[in-house]
Amino acid sequence: xxxxxxxxxxxxxxxIWKKGQCSVRDVHEELAKNKEAGYTTTLKLxxxxxxxxxxxxxxxxxxxxxxxxxxxxxxxxxxxxxxISTVFKGSTSDLVIQALGQHRAxxxxxxxxxxxxxxxxx
Amino acid sequence: xxxxxxxxxxxxxxxIWKKGQCSVRDVHEELAKNKEAGYTTTLKLxxxxxxxxxxxxxxxxxxxxxxxxxxxxxxxxxxxxxxISTVFKGSTSDLVIQALGQHRAxxxxxxxxxxxxxxxxx
DNA sequence: TTTGATATACGAAAACTATCGTAGATATTT
DNA sequence: AAATATCTACGATAGTTTTCGTATATCAAA
Numbered sequence: 001x002x003x004x005x006x007x008x009x010x011x012x013x014x015x016i017w018k019k020g021q022c023s024v025r026d027v028h029e030e031l032a033k034n035k036e037a038g039y040t041t042t043l044k045l046x047x048x049x050x051x052x053x054x055x056x057x058x059x060x061x062x063x064x065x066x067x068x069x070x071x072x073x074x075x076x077x078x079x080x081x082x083x084i085s086t087v088f089k090g091s092t093s094d095l096v097i098q099a100l101g102q103h104r105a106x107x108x109x110x111x112x113x114x115x116x117x118x119x120x121x122x
Numbered sequence: 123x124x125x126x127x128x129x130x131x132x133x134x135x136x137x138i139w140k141k142g143q144c145s146v147r148d149v150h151e152e153l154a155k156n157k158e159a160g161y162t163t164t165l166k167l168x169x170x171x172x173x174x175x176x177x178x179x180x181x182x183x184x185x186x187x188x189x190x191x192x193x194x195x196x197x198x199x200x201x202x203x204x205x206i207s208t209v210f211k212g213s214t215s216d217l218v219i220q221a222l223g224q225h226r227a228x229x230x231x232x233x234x235x236x237x238x239x240x241x242x243x244x
Numbered sequence: 245t246t247t248g249a250t251a252t253a254c255g256a257a258a259a260c261t262a263t264c265g266t267a268g269a270t271a272t273t274t
Numbered sequence: 275a276a277a278t279a280t281c282t283a284c285g286a287t288a289g290t291t292t293t294c295g296t297a298t299a300t301c302a303a304a
Contacts, residue, residue: 006291010208024251041293043252048291062251062300072209076220079205084221086132087198093231096218097238098198099206109215110242116219117239120232128261146281163263165282170261184270184281 003070004078009049011035012042013075016055016068023063125192126200131171133157134164135197138177138190145185 005013015030016022028042046066049055058065080095088095100113127135137152138144150164168188171177180187202217210217222235 007208008292014208037292038294039250040252040295044254044294045292047253059252064252073220076205076209076217077224079209080217080221080224083198083201083205086129086136087194087201091231092221093234095198095202095221096235098195099202099214099217099221100238102199102202107242109213110239112215113218113235114239116222117232117236120229130262159262160264161280162265162282166264166284167262169283181282186282 003074005049005054005070005075008045009054010075012045012049013054013068013070013072016066017072021065021067023065025063027066125196127171127176127192127197130167131176132197134167134171135176135190135192135194138188139194143187143189145187147185149188 012027015027024043024046028039050057054070055066056069084090084095134149137149146165146168150161172179176192177188178191206212206217
């Protein structure tokens with residue numbers, strides 16, 4: 001399995017991850033909120049995603065229902081691996097520091113990260 | 123300016139960032155260490171990057187010298203912004219925790235991050 | 245049952261990216 | 275100066291991704 005969704009495929013996966021199970025129309029209407037695109041474009045993309053094994057679908061009803069076969073965590077990991085090697089010289093800490101520096105994490109987020117780091121103390 | 127390098131463009135930028143200023147041959151030889159590709163392919167890509175404004179070049183000598191017009195930090199930020207919005211639901215801390223969890227940061231890296239976080243204590 | 249709305253299937257065009265070959269200019273070596 | 279090496283320019287091709295139009299099936303309402 002390829003496991004490397006394209007940009008548009010990720011937009012679609014976003015919606016499926018959020019809603020759990022979606023018809024093409026569900027996805028299309030969600031995307032239409034932010035973007036201009038034809039219905040058949042979304043349909044075609046989802047059909048291709050099915051061919052690639054990124055999603056499965058139930059074709060019992062007229063309107064097919066799609067589920068993700070790749071988890072958000074898998075996609076996150078893939079995206080991280082890629083940018084760490086292409087722009088962060090392989091350094092995870094560079095990525096973390098850059099992320100924290102620019103994105104103005106909230107106090108709660110900082111605390112969550114501190115808690116997480118405690119597990120490395122022994 | 124578009125400011126969103128493609129995959130191949132990033133590979134080239136890596137080399138330029140590292141060396142500071144490069145001829146096409148410099149870049150090509152560096153890339154050839156890890157990858158099979160023709161010289162004119164690299165040349166063409168760098169010409170396109172120049173058209174796009176990703177690099178500037180000095181054409182005084184026969185062999186042109188290229189410099190990056192986008193910093194590594196800008197590229198890092200762009201890459202982070204993209205994946206935070208497409209796969210991390212906008213949550214920086216999710217990204218940080220996922221990055222630390224899987225990428226087995228070294229003790230030094232962990233310490234660097236802890237130091238960094240101290241600045242948020244007041 | 246006819247009409248209209250909504251589905252899927254699918255081919256093909258459009259857009260973007262990457263790869264390469266060839267031509268011609270410029271420098272270097274013999 | 276002639277031969278050789280190296281450079282840029284650039285068109286053409288190939289590959290991938292995205293977009294869309296049209297044909298056809300299915301369902302619901304008039």
